[in-house]
Amino acid sequence: MAMPRIKIDHNKCTGCRHCELACSLNHAAVANPRRARIRVFHEGNVFFPVIAGPFVDAACTSKLDIKIGDQVYDMCLLCRASCPQKPFFIEAETGFPLKCDFCGIPPNPSCVRWCNSGALELIDD
């Protein structure tokens, strides 16, 4: 069965963070990137949208570096987990972990709908 999924193209992302707000408006009914289940990081001139994955209460014991082109990135940057090392995807007030729930099908998860650059795309496998 075809499974819709979100494809992320880092080369297209402009770092506008409209996706973060789409998510926070949809789930928290306020504008606040820290309450979004997608966050956009940047390193050098490249932006990395990261969609919230599982919540873990211990950090990894191994550190990974990833090489893309001639740049080396810290795996933590791209990792989807929220952990004590990377305090993202946690509700500031409640400490409640946030996870992407693939909202709004049909037609599109809200972040995809507002991403105008084509960096986020809904595809069917």
Added chain:
Amino acid sequence: MYGRTGRCLRVNLTKGKHLVEEIAPELLDKFIGGRGLGVKVYSDEVDPQTDPLGSENKLIFVSGPLVGTGAISGASCNVVTKSALSGTIACAKMRGHFGAELKFAGFDMIVVEGRAESPVILSILDDKINIRPALEYWGRSTSETEVMYKENLDDKWAARETHLVSVGPAGERLVPLANVINDGFLSVGGAGIGAVMGSKNLKAIAVKGNHSLLIADGDRFVRVVTNLINKLNSAPFTSHSMSAWGSAFFIDLCYQKGMLPQKNFQSAAFVDSKDIGTEALSNTFALRSSGCFACPIACIKKTAVNYPFFKGKGMAPTYWAIGALGLNCAVRDMATIGIAHMICAEMGLDPIAAGGTVATAMELVEKGIADRDSLKLEFRFGQGEDLLQALTLMATKKGHAKRIGKGGQALAEEYGQSKRFMGVKGLSMAAFDPRAIQGMGLHFATCNYGPHHLYAYTFIEEVLGVHEELDPLTTEGKPELVKRYQDMAAIMDSLGLCNWPLMGLKFNNLVPMINSCLGTEYRADDLLRIGERIWNQERLYNMKAGFDHTHDTLPERFLKEPIKDGPAQGQISKLDEMLPRYYELRGWSEKGEPRAETLEALDL
């Protein structure tokens, strides 16, 4: 309160103290926020005769109510003060992510007062407000400051979310041409503001926060914003041209209409725009799009250059940078223009003001009025190395900063040649020849912030013909056009919206977004009326600061000498045909003073 935080942070650097205040709701009703609020608070609190670099002067950073809410292109933060270059009121438009972060940090506005003993950085991080010593940052370029500041923060993840506005060496040295720089973006239209920030010994402001902004009618807001994104996406300029090249794509269009200045506005013709247009831009730089907060257009083109004598990362040149730093100095090499633009960002110089000053010096030398010995630097038209050297030295070397950094007007006056300074109210012209684009000419003469095209986007009609196609060479309907676009820019800046989306949609299209966000019931006319109130408020301030109708003019060259070459050959600016009608439309006397009944109707 919807959209806004309603709070203002008042920082007194002399005393090293700060205070959190509520912003009076009447002020927000009348002046909205952003530029309007900043100008109102500034004019109420600061004597118009004040010395811009004195400690009594204040510096205001203010984000509009739509900034950070998810409204399209709601990214604009304004910096209001009195310009150290012109003595008029000044208002820089900062894009990027600083403005939104300021709102998330819980403030609409920061008012900076007094002067610190020694260099400091103001940090507002997760509700902790500190004024920290910053001696080790003094003298550093804006990008170094940003990197160093973030490296010094203990929490590396928090550092990723912190946004800075800073001054470069030019601002520190009180060079009047200096501007403020945020997130590595050059602020627009802020010549003279960097020196004010430098005079306060304030190197930078850093913000980060966790606060939420409330939206009045979230469901409707999300629907309206989605529609607007789709609209922008189906309009050619906003979906393609701006996204591919940024404003640099105007170069080809303006070239065809003969409105590109060359050699300090002495000529308008180029052999071929291939050297300096979009083709050259794409061939010279690897462009990467970057958007301001919540902007679907993403007109900012980031790039990196790697030459033996200059390495750096930054913004690829925009239209006004290519015009002011390139064409007007007769420099045609795109790589040199790009480096000049990056030097401006690193040093904290305003590209239009700095380019205009260099062009003035070049003309003085070309005409044999000044020379290498008296200027202590080479200034030859078309010589990229002269340009680059002048930009670097005017920001870093004391003597040069005094001589060249004081700006084109002061330089031309020193040689008794004021007519060779191409600018109005002490500020250099943006790169449109007013003889070939009459509406823009009228705007240049009357703008409260000097001749800058981003305070009235009349070229959207006069060059691009987006909503109505207007002949740039005629004066018919131009006073109306200029007034409408001036008021529109004033209200959009106050709301915190970037003006570029107007290339893809009408102002009316934005009204439902504004209302659903703020819980208001404005009609487009109501908003334009508030824009008009803001424009008049600025005018009143400038009048008290010593500006009157005699300053609403253009350099003699545009009024008397026809364009020598190119498609608009033979044209002069018909300013005197348009100005009386403009005053009349504004409800001002023939002397350009707002009439009592006009002010009363605007509730001023």
